[in-house]
Amino acid sequence: MPPNDSNLSNQLNLQEQQRWNKRYSKNNKDPKVAKVLLENQHLLSSQGEALEIACGMGGNALFLAKHGYDVTAWDISDVAIGQLDIISQKSGIKVTTEVRDIIANPPPVKCFDLIVVSRFFLEQEMSVVLINALKPGGLLFYQTFTQTKVTEIGPSNPEFRMHDNQLLQNFNKLQILVYREEGIVGDISQGFRDEAMLVGQKVEQ
Secondary structure, three states: OOOOHHHHHHHHHHHHHHHHHHHHHOOOOOOOOOHHHHOOHHHOOOOOEEEEEOOOOOHHHHHHHHOOOEEEEEEOOHHHHHHHHHHHHHHOOOOEEEEOOOOOOOOOOOOEEEEEEEOOOOOHHHHHHHHHHEEEEEEEEEEEEEOOOOOOOOOOOHHHOEOOOHHHHHOOOOEEEEEEOOOOOOOOOOOOOOEEEEEEEOOOO
16 A cells, blocks of 8 residues: 555655764764855844754854844754754753754744745745745845856755756845855856855835
8 A cells, every 4th residue: 555645755754854864963063154144144133033944053043043033943854953952052052943844844924033044955935935934024044055066065966956046036026135146257266156145135015
């Protein structure tokens, strides 16, 4: 008897969790803050509800918590969430964590003042979910890999990398405050390569 959709979904989620658990169990690096946050931190408020999706070890979540946000961090990997919990407790920085697959269990509507996604590919339909999860006036900080690249950093499978300007197109319903994607133009030994970054604001009448 073939498995029903629910069992198949759980099976796939478990496989994905195991894949990321294997990666994070070998990780001994300190959590890093995404360039999209570091370079545009002047756009941050000093308070509000923030969410980091696919947080890994939570570099962005910790950064936002230190800036005064009430931060929630989600990742499918329980190993990564466990590492983030240890770092959070040791540093005295409060971050609310959850082992969560956002594809199967997306964020609720109009709950967050800020959402950050770093180096995680989401299909276009999930872009609408993220926009809907923002409160009016809320900010999205997004940085991810592009198919146009100059190094081998990031996923080898092009299906997990954005097409040229895809990130911009996915979030064109936001007011775009920052967009950067340099491709292979000019001196490729300099600049912001292999990735695209976007900061957008949800504006409603």
